[in-house]
Every structure is written in C-alpha cells, then in structure tokens.
Amino acid sequence: MHSSAPATPPTARYRERLSPSLWALVSAAVCGPMVALVLAPLDSVVGLLAGIAVGALVVAGLIAMSPVIEISDGRLRVGRANIELGYLGEIETLTGDDARQARGPGLSPASWHLLRGGIDGVVRVAVEDEDDPVTHWVFSSRTPVRVAAVIRSARAAAGSPAPEASPSAKD
Known part of the structure; x- marks a missing residue:
C-alpha cells in the first residue's frame, strides 16, 4: 500500500465557460411545453411534470456541454x-x-x-x-x-x- 499526498486540483488563472446566449437557452426551453402538449392527452399532470423536466434537462445539458x-x-x-x-x-x-x-x-x-x-x-x-x-x-x-x-x-x-x-x- 502506498501513501501519497492528496491531490489538489490545479487552480486556474483564467476560466470562462462559453455557454449559449440567453435567447438560445430560452429557445431550448421551448422543448418543455412541446413535451407537455404531446403527453397532455395521456395525463395532464404527467405531461406537465415531464415538460418541466425535459425543459430543465435540455437547458442544463446545453450549459454543461459548453466548451471552457x-x-x-x-x-x-x-x-x-x-x-x-x-x-x-x-x-x-x-x-x-x-x-x-x-x-x-x-x-x-x-x-x-x-x-x-x-x-x-x-x-x-x-x-x-x-x-x-x-x-x-x-x-x-x-x-x-x-x-x-x-x-x-x-x-x-x-x-x-x-x-x-x-x-x-x-x-
């Protein structure tokens, strides 16, 4: 068994995330209401919850996948x-x-x-x-x-x- 000092993450002198613009995020969030409309005939509560989840996931995914x-x-x-x-x-x-x-x-x-x-x-x-x-x-x-x-x-x-x-x- 070897012992080593805990690795400390390197400190960045500069860091910038090239996240999408606000209009792009708002446009992506439109996926949520579309999913809600598609699922509304099955169950309006499920459609609403799925729409909120999909909209949030699409926006979060765009931000998380943005280059740095x-x-x-x-x-x-x-x-x-x-x-x-x-x-x-x-x-x-x-x-x-x-x-x-x-x-x-x-x-x-x-x-x-x-x-x-x-x-x-x-x-x-x-x-x-x-x-x-x-x-x-x-x-x-x-x-x-x-x-x-x-x-x-x-x-x-x-x-x-x-x-x-x-x-x-x-x-």
Whole structure:
C-alpha cells in the first residue's frame, strides 16, 4: 500500500465557460411545453411534470456541454484541445467588424478554431511549434483582452519569452 499526498486540483488563472446566449437557452426551453402538449392527452399532470423536466434537462445539458477556456499550469485549454503556453506566439484580440472578419472570410483553413455564435469577441493566437501544422488558434471569448493579458502574464511567470507585438496586433 502506498501513501501519497492528496491531490489538489490545479487552480486556474483564467476560466470562462462559453455557454449559449440567453435567447438560445430560452429557445431550448421551448422543448418543455412541446413535451407537455404531446403527453397532455395521456395525463395532464404527467405531461406537465415531464415538460418541466425535459425543459430543465435540455437547458442544463446545453450549459454543461459548453466548451471552457482555461489557462492554468502552463497550458491553454480551449474545449478539448490544449497547448503549452511556450508554443504560443503573437496574440490578437478582436471585436466588432474585425472579429466578424476573423470568423468569416479571414478564417484560415490552417488554423484551429472554436467559434460560438452570440459571443462577439475573438482571440487569435499564433502557434510557433514547427511540428504543428496549425498556424493559429482562433476562438471566441466574452473577454478577449483579459484572455490575452492572462496568457502574457502566465508566460512571463513561467519564464517564456513573449513575442514582440506587431503593429497589426489589435489589443
């Protein structure tokens, strides 16, 4: 039998859940009344209870399955993907028309992306790993400037050199 110190969960320097917008959650909750209407001819009480349960489960499921952005332990995690901060290069934060361009016509097929409708901000981070075919990570964030600041401070704390910002960086 071996003894080990209890594992403490790593503390996140930054964590953001990219949950659906309010209108999407309200739209999903409409499943509840539909189920209630379908089951009402059988038993109105059962239909009502099933409708409430289905509506709550659909909304809870959408929130629980939402991707998470996390910066901790020297890694950037976006959804199921992760990369060491040392492999990250220039960081751009985009909002408004610039974000729309980055999500649409400006989206490179060589980039990895996780984009959510209803979230205006976009973070674009260059990948400087020569063995990685991905050139950039492009992902949605409600607070892109904060994400960029946390990545920079985490890199500085880890001793990774920060790349020089180009004049085109938008943060």
